[in-house]
Amino acid sequence: xxxxxxxxxxxxxxxxxxxxxxxxxxxxxxxxxxxxxxxxxxxxxxxxxxxxxxxxxxxxxxxxxxxxxxxxxxxxxxxxxxxxxxxxxxxxxxxxxxxxxxxxxxxxxxxxxxxxxxxxxxxxx
Numbered sequence: 079x080x081x082x083x084x085x086x087x088x089x090x091x092x093x094x095x096x097x098x099x100x101x102x103x104x105x106x107x108x109x110x111x112x113x114x115x116x117x118x119x120x121x122x123x124x125x126x127x128x129x130x131x132x133x134x135x136x137x138x139x140x141x142x143x144x145x146x147x148x149x150x151x152x153x154x155x156x157x158x159x160x161x162x163x164x165x166x167x168x169x170x171x172x173x174x175x176x177x178x179x180x181x182x183x184x185x186x187x188x189x190x191x192x193x194x195x196x197x198x199x200x201x202x203x
Contacts, residue, residue, distance in 0.1 A: 176190065
């Protein structure tokens with residue numbers, strides 16, 4: 079059974095940093111591309127960042143580019159999202175997602191088969 083478990087969310091002031099982690103089990107992690115999506119209050123779920131199977135390619139939404147960094151450790155079956163320079167508009171539930179593919183990262187919600195339960199990130203002004 080595939081499980082993705084996020085951690086690291088919390089409350090932070092604007093300008094601060096958080097590091098999210100997503101631990102995967104029940105799958106061959108190294109052949110999955112992984113992504114972080116987020117869903118703010120009253121908004122649709124949107125792509126934030128993605129990373130391909132070996133970490134050699136990353137992709138970011140324009141809204142987080144230059145502030146967020148996605149990385150992965152295939153020896154630990156874990157993907158990370160380092161978030162710096164946080165803004166109140168980054169407030170959202172952050173979801174980890176995975177798709178079995180060694181191709182390019184997809185920013186499309188429907189392309190992902192596996193999802194975590196989400197972790198809340200709240201940025202105060």
